[in-house]
Amino acid sequence: MEIIHVTNTNRQSTLLKVKPCVMALGFFDGVHLGHQQVIKEAKKQAEEKKLPLAIMSFFPHPKEVLSNGKKIVPYLMPLTDKQKIFKKLGADVFYIVQFNAEFASLSPKQFVQSYLLDFGAIQVVAGFDFTYGCRGEGDMTRIKSDSDGRIAGIKVNKIEFEGEKISSTLIRDLIFLGELEKIPRYLGDYYQIKGRVRLTKHNADILVNPYYLLPASGFYEVTVTNKLITLKLTAFVFNGMLKLLFPHGESFPFKESEIIRLYWNKRLTNGFSNQIDRCQERASSNGILGSVPNFLNLDGQVGQHLQSEV
Known part of the structure; x- marks a missing residue:
């Protein structure tokens, strides 16, 4: 072409x-x-x-x-x-x-x-x-x-699905609401993005490429690939930042600065929202300042707990 x-x-x-x-x-x-x-x-x-x-x-x-x-x-x-x-x-x-x-x-x-x-x-x-x-x-x-x-x-x-017009606006709205599991009905596939890996102590930050969207804050099941490796992980979105979580003590399978593609499968259950709340409470009681992602950097057990649930 x-x-x-x-x-x-x-x-x-x-x-x-x-x-x-x-x-x-x-x-x-x-x-x-x-x-x-x-x-x-x-x-x-x-x-x-x-x-x-x-x-x-x-x-x-x-x-x-x-x-x-x-x-x-x-x-x-x-x-x-x-x-x-x-x-x-x-x-x-x-x-x-x-x-x-x-x-x-x-x-x-x-x-x-x-x-x-x-x-x-x-x-x-x-x-x-x-x-x-x-x-x-x-x-x-x-x-x-x-x-x-x-x-x-x-x-x-x-073109409609269950009486609703398929449109780019509808898909954007679903992403912003975090309703990623509905998107294949309208897009024909899971919504996907690309980004660059930046490794941290217990997880990885993903620097998302321009012209992609991030969903509402929360935990998501995602499929991540670099063409050679494909696996399911838990993604955490908060205040426009994206982290991939993996079990405590395990090495991340992708390299620093590597470009990966990420498919958004579904939002995880409300129990994970409770986990965020508990993290915030613990951070506050311990005098730890900063966002939830910064606290997750300090507590690999959160990533371990979430990864075991996927």
Whole structure:
């Protein structure tokens, strides 16, 4: 799959390489099951027409630009993760268009001409709520008219699970609530992040890479892998920090500064919340200052107790 970043300065040179294609459009944060349905439909159309499949997405998120930076969007995944998923879904080209004030000011017809027709799209596929052009005035019902009949548009209806629309917003909300076990219903897999290992006395801090989210504070069962080793551990989240806990006296199987991938399986029982409370009480009574994670660094028995429960 070819990856092409499109900016104001390189757009013209990029056009020299375009070929007729079927194009899937969207921001695709998280690439959840609704997004996957859009891409699969586009792939089906591309195969029927014997054309390459192009995916066009945008960065940064339009809400960040349109709010003049006042709104920060909590991304579910970085572009590199999107790229890997798109490749698995059969995309031939991935266009990442720089979303800025100039791009946002394009009329719907200008967008269709400059970013669909000029990029070789003869058919586009997008979700039911996809909009384009200044103030989002264009939608899939007017693709044909905005392209003067040269592009056919396919609108993919919303995908639901038990009557609830699958969306990136819903998945973010579940993460912030700590309801990680529900996410595969909407994402198609467990939510995953990447981070760098920093070893401490009784556990390991994980420095999470940009463009990932951490769930609500608490204890979680996670699957951790570096491709060579895969195992289940207990993760502890508190005040935006992430620790992996392991039995007292055992060495951590990953190396200092190693990059690992972590899959969030489920939140552990309320009994672990009680464990946090007891830790806080003991820290207070002993005059130990600092957060719960700092106290856990001093008490490997907490990690031992939790690990035995997973």
